[in-house]
Structure formats: structure tokens, C-alpha cells
Amino acid sequence: MAKCPHCKKPVRLGKEAAPSDSQPVRKEVAGTVKKEVMYSCPHCDCVLGFSFFIGGVLMGRP
Numbered sequence: 445m446a447k448c449p450h451c452k453k454p455v456r457l458g459k460e461a462a463p464s465d466s467q468p469v470r471k472e473v474a475g476t477v478k479k480e481v482m483y484s485c486p487h488c489d490c491v492l493g494f495s496f497f498i499g500g501v502l503m504g505r506p
């Protein structure tokens with residue numbers, strides 16, 4: 445179980461099974477080819493991290 449470093453409440457990534465007191469991390473994606481993803485805590489709105497990947501036509505994924 446991952447915990448938010450700010451509010452210490454449980455968060456989870458993706459679709460893995462989790463107790464009902466945890467909420468999935470919010471994921472916001474921007475961009476059409478170079479995807480930039482921002483993860484934020486569902487409890488306190490603190491940003492947990494950024495990532496980016498090359499998507500779209502090149503990699504054949506949305």
C-alpha cells in the first residue's frame with residue numbers, strides 16, 4: 445500500500461485491488477504525442493509526481 449508523503453493517507457496506482465478507504469491516484473494526461481502525466485493525491489491534492497512518455501502514433505497506444 446502506497447501512502448501519500450504529505451497527508452499519509454493510503455493511495456493506490458492503477459487498478460490493483462485495494463481496501464475501500466483508499467482512492468486511486470488522480471492521473472491527468474496532457475499532450476497528444478508527448479504525453480505528460482501528473483499524479484496527484486486524491487485526499488490532499490498534493491502533486492505526487494510527474495512522468496511522461498511518447499504515445500500516439502509512434503507507440504500505438506493512446
Ligand SMILES: [Zn+2]
Pocket residue numbers: 448449450451452453485486487488489490
Ligand atoms: Zn495526500
